[in-house]
Amino acid sequence: MDHIDRKILVALQSNCRRPIAEIADQVGMSLSACARRITLLEEHGYIDGYGARLSAEKLGYSMTFFVEVSLDSQTEAALAAFESAAIRRPEVLECHLMTGDADYMIKVAARDTRDYESTYRKVIAALPHVSRIQSALVMKTVKPWLGYQVSEAS
Numbered sequence: 001m002d003h004i005d006r007k008i009l010v011a012l013q014s015n016c017r018r019p020i021a022e023i024a025d026q027v028g029m030s031l032s033a034c035a036r037r038i039t040l041l042e043e044h045g046y047i048d049g050y051g052a053r054l055s056a057e058k059l060g061y062s063m064t065f066f067v068e069v070s071l072d073s074q075t076e077a078a079l080a081a082f083e084s085a086a087i088r089r090p091e092v093l094e095c096h097l098m099t100g101d102a103d104y105m106i107k108v109a110a111r112d113t114r115d116y117e118s119t120y121r122k123v124i125a126a127l128p129h130v131s132r133i134q135s136a137l138v139m140k141t142v143k144p145w146l147g148y149q150v151s152e153a154s
Contacts, residue, residue: 001046004029006150008037009046013147016050061109063137065116067124068102070132079103081128091123102134 007027011018024034041047056064071078079097086095086106094107106124110116116135124133 001041003152005037005041005046006152008034008041009150012038012047012050013150056109060111062112063110063116064141065108065110066136066138067106067108067120068098068132068134068136069104069106069124069127069130070101071103071129072131073129074103078129082130085127089123089127091119102132 004027008023011023011026020035020038021031023038024031027034029037038047056062069082071082082104083095083097086092086104091108092106093109094105096105097103098105108116108119108124110119120133120135124130
């Protein structure tokens with residue numbers, strides 16, 4: 001990957017709906033050469049996919065929670081059962097295996113406290129092997145995640 005590939009990645013990450021012709025102009029390439037580079041970046045796994053960032057607020061999700069979950073066992077079977085169940089739940093926006101006191105960190109969006117209570121009881125507490133749940137409400141998102149830094153070291 002060279003500096004032009006990095007410029008292409010930055011352009012796509014900021015707006016993947018941008019026409020390839022516009023990206024090609026921005027990085028100083030022909031349309032066909034830029035399209036080939038994008039295809040190679042996809043094939044080599046630098047681009048996992050394309051999607052839209054939806055507005056949680058417009059969809060009615062006014063609250064975001066980060067939820068620490070500890071399991072009653074850290075066996076491979078218990079971890080696999082938890083992960084498999086978490087993956088299937090649309091209420092679980094993200095799920096990360098963690099170091100530290102909790103085994104997992106889950107991100108959940110809720111419409112209000114009643115909605116979160118329902119998700120807490122019917123989804124999170126019902127996941128296999130859950131022994132402890134600690135929730136934290138996001139009061140304000142200061143800097144939302146918009147993508148990875150693409151530098152020469154990448």
